[in-house]
Amino acid sequence: xxxxxxxxxxxxxxxxxxxxxxxxxxxxxxxxxxxxxxxxxxxxxxxxxxxxxxxxxxxxxxxxxxxxxxxxxxxxxxxxxxxxxxxxxxxxxxxxxxxxxxxxxxxxxxxxxxxxxxxxxxxxxxxxxxxxxxxxxxxxxxxxxxxxxxxxxxxxxxxxxxxxxxxxxxxxxxxxxxxxxxxxxxxxxxxxxxxxxxxxxxxxxxxxxxxxxxxxxxxxxxxxxxxxxxxxxxxxxxxxxxxxxxxxxxxxxxxxxxxxxxxxxxxxxxxxxxxxxxxxxxxxxxxxxxxxxxxxxxxxxxxxxxxxxxxxxxxxxxxxxxxxxxxxxxxxxxxxxxxxxxxxxxxxxxxxxxxxxxxxxxxxxxxxxxxxxxxxxxxxxxxxxxxxxxxxxxxxxxxxxxxxxxxxxxxxxxxxxxxxxxxxxxxxxxxxxxxxxxxxxxxxxxxxxxxxxxxxxxxxxxxxxxxxxxxxxxxxxxxxxxxxxxxxxxxxxxxxxxxxxxxxxxxxxxxxxxxxxxxxxxxxxxxxxxxxxxxxxxxxxxxxxxxxxxxxxxxxxxxxxxxxxxxxxxxxxxxxxxxxxxxxxxxxxxxxxxxxxxxxxxxxxxxxxxxxxxxxxxxxxxxxxxxxxxxxxxxxxxxxxxxxxxxxxxxxxxxxxxxxxxxxxxxxxxxxxxxxxxxxxxxxxxxxxxxxxxxxxxxxxxxxxxxxxxxxxxxxxxx
Numbered sequence: 001x002x003x004x005x006x007x008x009x010x011x012x013x014x015x016x017x018x019x020x021x022x023x024x025x026x027x028x029x030x031x032x033x034x035x036x037x038x039x040x041x042x043x044x045x046x047x048x049x050x051x052x053x054x055x056x057x058x059x060x061x062x063x064x065x066x067x068x069x070x071x072x073x074x075x076x077x078x079x080x081x082x083x084x085x086x087x088x089x090x091x092x093x094x095x096x097x098x099x100x101x102x103x104x105x106x107x108x109x110x111x112x113x114x115x116x117x118x119x120x121x122x123x124x125x126x127x128x129x130x131x132x133x134x135x136x137x138x139x140x141x142x143x144x145x146x147x148x149x150x151x152x153x154x155x156x157x158x159x160x161x162x163x164x165x166x167x168x169x170x171x172x173x174x175x176x177x178x179x180x181x182x183x184x185x186x187x188x189x190x191x192x193x194x195x196x197x198x199x200x201x202x203x204x205x206x207x208x209x210x211x212x213x214x215x216x217x218x219x220x221x222x223x224x225x226x227x228x229x230x231x232x233x234x235x236x237x238x239x240x241x242x243x244x245x246x247x248x249x250x251x252x253x254x255x256x257x258x259x260x261x262x263x264x265x266x267x268x269x270x271x272x273x274x275x276x277x278x279x280x281x282x283x284x285x286x287x288x289x290x291x292x293x294x295x296x297x298x299x300x301x302x303x304x305x306x307x308x309x310x311x312x313x314x315x316x317x318x319x320x321x322x323x324x325x326x327x328x329x330x331x332x333x334x335x336x337x338x339x340x341x342x343x344x345x346x347x348x349x350x351x352x353x354x355x356x357x358x359x360x361x362x363x364x365x366x367x368x369x370x371x372x373x374x375x376x377x378x379x380x381x382x383x384x385x386x387x388x389x390x391x392x393x394x395x396x397x398x399x400x401x402x403x404x405x406x407x408x409x410x411x412x413x414x415x416x417x418x419x420x421x422x423x424x425x426x427x428x429x430x431x432x433x434x435x436x437x438x439x440x441x442x443x444x445x446x447x448x449x450x451x452x453x454x455x456x457x458x459x460x461x462x463x464x465x466x467x468x469x470x471x472x473x474x475x476x477x478x479x480x481x482x483x484x485x486x487x488x489x490x491x492x493x494x495x496x497x498x499x500x501x502x503x504x505x506x507x508x509x510x511x512x513x514x515x516x517x518x519x520x521x522x523x524x525x526x527x528x529x530x531x532x533x534x535x536x537x538x539x540x541x542x543x544x545x546x547x548x549x550x551x552x553x554x555x556x557x558x559x560x561x562x563x564x565x566x567x568x569x570x571x572x573x574x575x576x577x578x579x580x581x582x583x584x585x586x587x588x589x590x591x592x593x594x595x596x597x598x599x600x601x602x603x604x605x606x607x608x609x610x611x612x613x614x615x616x617x618x619x620x621x622x623x624x625x626x627x628x629x630x631x632x633x634x635x636x637x638x639x640x641x642x643x644x645x646x647x648x649x650x651x652x653x654x655x656x657x658x659x660x661x662x663x664x665x666x667x668x669x670x671x672x673x674x675x676x677x678x679x680x681x682x683x684x685x686x687x688x689x690x691x692x693x694x695x696x697x698x699x700x701x702x703x704x705x706x707x708x709x710x711x712x713x714x715x716x717x718x719x
Contacts, residue, residue, distance in 0.1 A: 017092035054087035240633035319343035401425035406432035579604035593714035618684035
């Protein structure tokens with residue numbers, strides 16, 4: 001056993017450590033920990049497990065100390081004594097280290113106080129019991145009560161410590177996680193119900209009132225706008241230079257990456273939501289339904305919310321046969337359940353060129369289950385409203401921009417459950433609306449762009465207080481701006497030609513375009529008409545015009561010709577593991593990545609990118625185009641140089657092209673840039689090697705000053 005002088009020294013050390021802990025607790029606000037001593041405090045998470053294990057072992061032995069079989073066991077009693085003394089000393093050292101650590105920035109709040117005092121309490125109780133356990137009054141009840149008290153204190157201190165390190169309720173989260181009730185779309189705020197839950201689940205373990213890492217809290221609007229010690233978290237409307245977006249897109253191994261490595265990481269959708277929210281000025285009060293219907297932020301946000309029609313309503317009809325639903329489903333008629341475990345179905349119809357009256361007639365087999373029907377922009381005629389009237393449980397009907405005239409709207413009067421009716425973009429008269437408004441269940445009718453005058457709409461509203469009429473804008477003599485034109489092509493990469501598909505949601509709009517990169521005007525630029533085929537890589541600009549309206553913004557996009565597709569493609573130098581897309585084949589899959597490099601469609605590296613392509617049959621090539629990304633706020637630059645090598649095989653290559661792309665200038669917008677490399681080659685070749693050289697040093701004007709620098713690429717076009 002340990003010699004008495006060693007035990008005496010340990011007991012004196014334990015007494016001194018307790019006095020020092022009391023000193024730190026009493027004068028903690030005035031104590032300043034020197035920088036050279038801070039590493040000692042940071043050892044707290046490292047050694048705390050040892051005293052926990054030793055003390056629990058000591059408590060177990062103490063619990064059974066007074067059993068008859070152990071009363072006279074000298075070894076048992078001595079071992080328990082020294083184990084207790086060892087556990088108490090190490091617990092004291094651990095508590096002192098924790099008190100040192102708590103003086104660093106980022107630790108404060110109620111959780112810290114609970115953890116601190118419970119940890120100190122473990123030391124004090126262990127010390128007191130150690131000194132008293134040889135007293136005559138110390139009996140089995142006291143021993144077991146004290147042992148239980150120390151163990152409970154250890155568990156609670158550990159619980160609050162885990163909350164400090166990993167976030168609130170870290171220990172119990174796997175077994176106690178009350179389900180959050182989804183907020184209906186129509187009531188949801190973008191920040192409160194979509195963005196804030198991301199912060200709470202992925203960020204507040206480090207940025208909360210108890211642990212403000214980097215001086216940053218992410219618990220409410222005020223603290224988010226305040227930012228941290230490194231400045232503002234974001235610049236509203238400028239995601240490309242916002243610190244939040246820069247940090248979440250850094251490599252996970254980078255010490256500034258958020259969330260830190262080992263913590264739950266943001267999903268691509270969550271990163272997109274943060275990007276789009278900041279891009280749309282980071283409004284804390286905006287409702288989701290106030291965003292445009294096709295807005296990217298809205299489209300992603302609604303997947304986190306309860307659908308507008310999922311009101312928890314109980315239906316008295318049975319669910320349709322799943323095999324029947326599967327049979328009725330096709331590419332242009334999509335049938336889907338409106339809610340989990342609900343018999344109610346929604347039906348969306350697409351592609352006016354394939355629409356026929358039987359598209360609706362074939363739904364008669366599930367007419368009881370159809371609660372939502374969307375046939376907007378389909379060539380639905382007046383006669384087909386009789387078919388729709390058979391859907392007796394229909395709640396929502398969208399007839400926007402169909403071919404109905406309103407003469408047979410009375411056929412819908414039998415839809416006793418109809419709540420919302422959309423008739424925008426159809427020619428109507430007041431009489432037809434009066435007939436349909438007699439349906440008592442109706443709460444909303446959309447009537448913009450129907451030709452009804454303000455006076456008629458006002459009369460309808462005054463005589464139908466229970467119905468909300470969604471009207472067109474009030475014409476105060478001031479023209480309003482047109483929506484942007486929309487590109488409907490599913491892919492903008494083609495081999496031979498591509499039919500350009502441009503649309504606009506407002507009827508009568510004139511779309512003027514250019515294919516040479518110049519800005520379209522209302523006089524000289526050609527008018528877009530369906531049937532326009534493009535046969536070459538082009539930079540398209542489109543602008544919408546209509547009399548009485550302000551012209552739209554210019555919409556710019558590129559179409560790329562890629563006449564040849566390699567039979568195989570591989571990396572000679574691997575990309576960064578975070579940005580591998582679907583491997584090398586994603587560079588020839590004809591899917592553009594846009595400007596969001598976190599969407600899984602880009603490959604990237606912090607070094608040179610080297611790619612090898614092979615053709616089964618030799619081909620004669622003229623140009624190779626690399627589609628690369630520029631995002632200066634995230635240190636994403638175009639390659640500083642590109643080399644193309646070609647030949648019969650990898651061992652017999654010669655340089656076919658070497659170019660230096662224009663380098664970044666301060667303030668340039670985020671965009672994908674197609675970099676053309678003209679090839680000097682006489683005959684056909686079978687192999688291509690591409691080297692995209694990364695920038696070696698950030699420009700002097702870049703606020704970050706030093707790396708990491710990135711090269712991003714999503715497609716290679718071969719012609």
